Amino acid sequence: MPKSTRFVIVVCAIAIAMVLLLQFYWVKNYYAVNQATFEKEVNMAFEDALKKEFSLRCDTIQQLIAKRLMDTTEFRITSLFDTIQGKHIFTIANAHKPGQKFSSSALSFRGVNKALMPGDTAFKWTIARRFAYTLRTEDLQNHVVYYRTQNLGGFMVDNVNKYDFDTTRLRPVLIHYLKDRNIDIPFHFYLREADSTMNRSHFSEKLLSHYPIVTKAYPTYKQSGKEQYVRAMFSNPFSYIVGRMGLMFAGSLLLIALVAFSLIYLLHTLFREKRLSAIKNDFISNITHEFKTPIATASAAIEALTGFGVLDDPEKARRYLSHSKSELEKLAGLVDKVLSISMYESLDFNIKPEPIDIDAKINELLTCTVALSGKEINWDYINNTGINTIMADDLYFEHAVNNIVDNALKYSGGKVQLQVSVDIKSDFLILMIKDNGIGIAAADLPMVFEKFYRVPSGNLHKVKGHGLGLNYVKSIVERHKGWCKIESEPGKGTIFSLAWPL
Template sequence: MKKKLRFIIGIMGLSLIGIFLLQAFWLNNSYKISMDQFKRDIATVLEQNSNAVVFNEAIQHGIYGDSSKVYTSGMIAKLSRLLLSMSDEQGKKHKTGLTITLAMTDSSTTKDTKDSLNKKSGTKDSKSKLFTVNTDSTYIAATLKSQVPSLRHRLDSLFKTKGISSRYALKLSNSNKKGGIYIDQPQLFKQIKAKEVPIRVGLMTPYVMQLAIESDNQYYFRKMQWILLASTLILIMVSCSFIYMLRTIFQQKKVAEIKSDFINNMTHEFKTPITTVALGIEAMKNFDVLRKPELAAEYLDICESEIKRVAEMVEKVLKLAAFERSEVSLNLQQINVVALIEEVINNMQLMLKNKGAKLVFNSAEPDYSIKADKTHLSGVIYNLIDNSIKYAGEHPLIEISCRKEETAFIIEFGDHGVGIPKQYQNKIFEKFFRVPTGDLAKVSGFGLGLSYVATIIQMHNGSITLNNTPDQGTHFTIKLLQ
């Protein structure tokens, strides 16, 4: 059984580890995809910023369209790329200032836009406009600094549309690598190691901008939130299933052990009285005991006592089985709890005397009535006193007290016996459980008494708690609601 259990746990553990590893691999790939998307969004923002600057210059110089018209982002990007590509083409022929004549066109133009724009200087078209692209322009640091507010305003707006909230720094320099350099937030720029590729900004007198931007964990989380949620739920469900299965296996193992212990204990408990009765009958048959009335009566008393003992044990088992099937219902009636306790104590005087036990009963109330089942509540009191007699050692001292609280009646049972070890205190109300070590194991019983007590108290909507100190006795508190 142990080998099978270890094998099952091993297989389940390996399966769980495999699922965790697959989830980790999946999440890692998702994280890399989010990082790539972050980089693509940054590149898109930089391109959109460059296009916007070029388009604004084109509108400002009357190169293209009308500032009163609304242009789509696609139109802006198309024109900007065209103008930049044309300046690059001309830049291959000239090392300094470039003079290009472009024709003004409407945003609705669809035919061969590049041909209509790429007209040489001296065209007779009245809509042509001459402008100069100077790729050899040189800015001083102060002039570059003046570009930062508008750049930041535009970049902040574009980053917001992409859901990016990272801190960033800008480095502005000249296209010809001459003149001044300006770094906005130099400490942050130096701190960020991964920087974007420098990009040209502007058309007429362009400059170079380099962006350094921090990684954005919030961006990654937003991109991965549904994957993270699904992965977390899967891991929680699998882990809970694994734990529940292990718990069920161990509970079944525990039940099997309890069942085996119960059967062994019951066999032993029944064997002793049966053997005693058999010996008594044999003595009366074979040793002429029947001719000796006094001795025969003694033997019959012993047999009767043992038969009653067997009957009590059978009754306990049957009662517990009936409780488990919910076949027992309480016969509630108004009873005097104090008088009931005194009645049970009087009925147990012979047992107390035989064990040399002393019982002290104190009640703050002369009488107190509640609705309860007299028979079963008597059984609760009997079981608790009987337990104290069994486990309180030689000459046990048992103390019972009662008192009234605002909404409940409290009954306390205490003894000065060996107590219950701490590791077993949360199990004593479980059926069939018996403390397995020490002198307690030598006391006969099935481990049903306290389980019966707890069940009856719960059926009365009450509670029972244990206050115990090993070697200083056991103290039970019963709270019965009014």
């Protein structure tokens, strides 16, 4: 490979590698940013869920307190007008111990200022709900219970214990807040007796390997037990982050794929050009050698005619002139072959399909080949289709078959065995020609139909040719909208299959 080509490959490889590295670095950083965003989102969702779950518990206890205050066997609700303050004061007293009581004088009862009359159940409910709301805001929401009366304090403590913090109630609330943020990642609650709402560095590697995202700790305010702090731990958020990155991530992957494909395509093109250059050089070497032989022979004959008195001997003169003519005819034939390359390049030939008697045509071609080859040839032909006629261009059909048979004879030994058969496969008539020649290596099989390609054998080709025959055969078959296939193994011969549409 030339140094310039190697230099171009190295520069392109380095440039593409740098692009890939930059893309990888960008994607990695963007992933980290989205992971941090995910962590922030789940922390906010967890905090909102804790507040909501606590609020729901307070709602439940507040309603139970209001209902309990309406129980006349436990409490007495009365009102008294305070002339100094100019408003009605409502009092709740323990029905069993009337001395235990508390009033609304120190509480916020704005908007409620009328006397509670006996039998006014609706207004009594209003007073009970207002007291329950006040106890919620001043006691429950501050995580304390003041025993304003013994029975009310005991009732509130009992219900606080009954509706204590529970992850079973918290889970659906957290799921709801996560869905609001389009997060659907498995999570697990982590409860501890002691924790820090700031420090997150004391988790084991084993735990973090399963749950890499851990929220801040929040107090549970449980009345008893070791579950005093709670965290939410999330599995790897890869699917969420990739979904959030969306088109940008897909575009980056596409760009990386395109760059990688470009490098592969560039290398493939360069190596293909190198191989084509080698094929071209081999063709030039071969055709040059074939040109030189008739030129040298004709030159020697002409030199003998002019320099050694051969013109004085009519018989010798005729013989030398005959040699010269024969070699010039060979030279003209070689020139015709070179000129025909342009035809193969443009595929400028027209197909004129006509009915062909397949059996008669193949038998005729094989018989003529045997007569002219000068080798011992044994051949068998069998038609397994029951079809005798196909539509094809007679001349080009003959050229295709002759090229395949000619190759079989060239690359076989002194004794040639040909097996020719016709079969049907997927609406194609398959003409199969099998020989017992030297075969072709697997590495060369994909290239045998390329123009000028000949199986490498150094600078020496025992069999003359220009690497055009099989390319010509392929062109003919494809012009007929068919296909061709080759199977071969060194030392075991070759099988050519030509498919003609029915």
